[in-house]
Amino acid sequence: MAAESNTHRHGGQPLYDFQRLGIPPRPVIDFSVNVNPLGPPPEVTEAWNGWRHDIHSYPSPDGAGVLRFYQKRFGLAMDSVLAGNGSTELIYLAPRALDLKTAAVAAPSFHDYSRSILLNGGQILEFPDLENNGEGWEKKAIKILPQIDALFIGNPNNPTGQLISAEGILAMAERFPDKFFLVDEAFIQFVENRCRYSLLHPDRLRSNIVVFHSLTKFYALAGLRLGAAISHPETIARLRKHKEPWSVSLPAERSAEVLATCETYEEKTCTLINKERQAMAKFALQSPLMEALPPTANFILARWTATSDLDNLLCALLTRGLYIRDARNFCGLTGNWFRFAILGEKENELLRRAFLQLEKEVR
Ligand SMILES: Cc1ncc(COP(=O)(O)O)c(C=O)c1O
Structure with missing residues (x-):
């Protein structure tokens, strides 16, 4: 550990x-x-000045503009999405809200996966995983899953770039229904053949899979802080209970809505x-x-x-x-x-x- x-x-x-x-x-x-x-997309920078008169107002408590983005862009119902101040906020929220005390993370992977569990008083099981061809992942997962509450999966993994097929993750989630699969798709929109890997689809939502998605990388809005957790509505409701209001600012939620038009x-x-x-x-x-x-x-x-x-x-x-x-x-x-x-x-x-x-x- x-x-x-x-x-x-x-x-x-x-x-x-x-x-x-x-x-x-x-x-x-x-x-x-x-x-x-x-x-950033020109559609966002051009609209930006028009929002400056509104910053005396509160944004919506739940970042409704972000929910509308996922509805329009990925066909995801609003009750299967939770908006956040970057996906980082939601990575830290999940262990608290879902009471996850032990989680496995690939080494190397994004540092904040481990930190989110440790700050919740939990423990981390690291497993070496330096390949980036997805082979062997299944075997490793089957061996580790009985020992933990949750498995973090960077898809693609930062920094190795490893990708796991959506089919592979869905099969594992079905085989281990009492384990959580925390799948980080922060970079998924840069991947060729994204649909082979991504769970951002209404048919691919499961109550024991939480997908973290970032709007800061692909849309170059890192300073604005925008992201979401996507899951079955039951799990989103559990996450929402622990979520602070207003963490998505007004310019951020307005920007998210504009992103749906940036084909x-x-x-x-x-x-x-x-x-x-x-x-x-x-x-x-x-x-x-x-x-x-x-x-x-x-x-x-x-x-x-x-x-x-x-x-x-x-x-x-x-x-x-x-x-x-x-x-x-x-x-x-x-x-x-x-x-x-x-x-x-x-x-x-x-x-x-x-x-x-x-x-x-x-x-
Ligand atoms: C793999 C990975 N996931 C999530 C994040 C967090 O992104 P954000 O909070 O900006 O959405 C980062 C940021 O570097 C990252 O590298």
């Missing part, structure tokens, strides 16, 4: 690394946070990310400087193999104004692991060029 860690750092903190490595700070292209490189932006994003993911994967998988896992979403996990210290890479990139995620603080990643987002064509080209220059320098 893992010890609690409150000192965990997320991505997006270049100043920390500039200071730690003794490099004078400068503006960076941030590959450490996996947010849509197109920026062109969604298509543009998928076209860009699919193309860039291919190019970056080809580069990373062939690079003599790293061992990379094949990506499935908008980020790549790799192990730096060119020198014995990842700081050499972080320094070389920071001095070129490029910032990647030091992944050494993920549980289960021993060694020089790093993660980088797939951004726009120009930014990705700059990162590739920096790696090519480094090939010459470390020779």
Whole structure:
């Protein structure tokens, strides 16, 4: 069982690394946070000014604009959705509301899964899972499930990119009806053939599966904080009993409603990310400087193999104004692991060029 860690750092903190490595700070292209490189949908930014006169008012207590987004975009009934201040709020709510005291998490995976259980006085069972091909998941799950209340599944998993089929999760939930399956689909809209994996569908709701979905990554609204938990209405009612009112702000719920009209932006994003993911994967998988896992979403996990210290890479990139995620603080990643987002064509080209220059320098 893992010890609690409150000192965990997320991505997006270049100043920390500039200071730690003794490099004078400068503006960076941030590959450490996996947010849509197109920026927020223009439909949202254009409507934004019109809402400024309304901020003296309370938003709806339950973030009704977010519920309407899921109804329009995914055909989900409003009683099967709970809106939150980012999916993080709901990841922390679930263990409290569902009284989950023991949960299993893959190592590596998103740190806040473990923390949400530990802060609820529970315990975490970590199991090593560094593959990203989904094979072997079933066997591991069957072995672990009798010992726990809940299993966290990042789908795709951050940072490995591992994907589990929706069919596989549904079958496991049926086989273990008294266990909870906490499925995080924060990055699912970046995945090709999303429907093979996603449970965001009215026919795929089960009372022992809670899906966490984020609107901050795919729609580049990280500062606005928007997300949801999706489940069978019975489970949503249990979660709602423990939920604070008004955690979705008025501009956030207005934005969510606008997102339901952003089909062109969604298509543009998928076209860009699919193309860039291919190019970056080809580069990373062939690079003599790293061992990379094949990506499935908008980020790549790799192990730096060119020198014995990842700081050499972080320094070389920071001095070129490029910032990647030091992944050494993920549980289960021993060694020089790093993660980088797939951004726009120009930014990705700059990162590739920096790696090519480094090939010459470390020779
Ligand atoms: C895998 C994963 N899930 C959930 C979140 C939380 O996203 P948000 O609270 O912005 O919806 C993050 C944020 O980095 C993440 O990486």
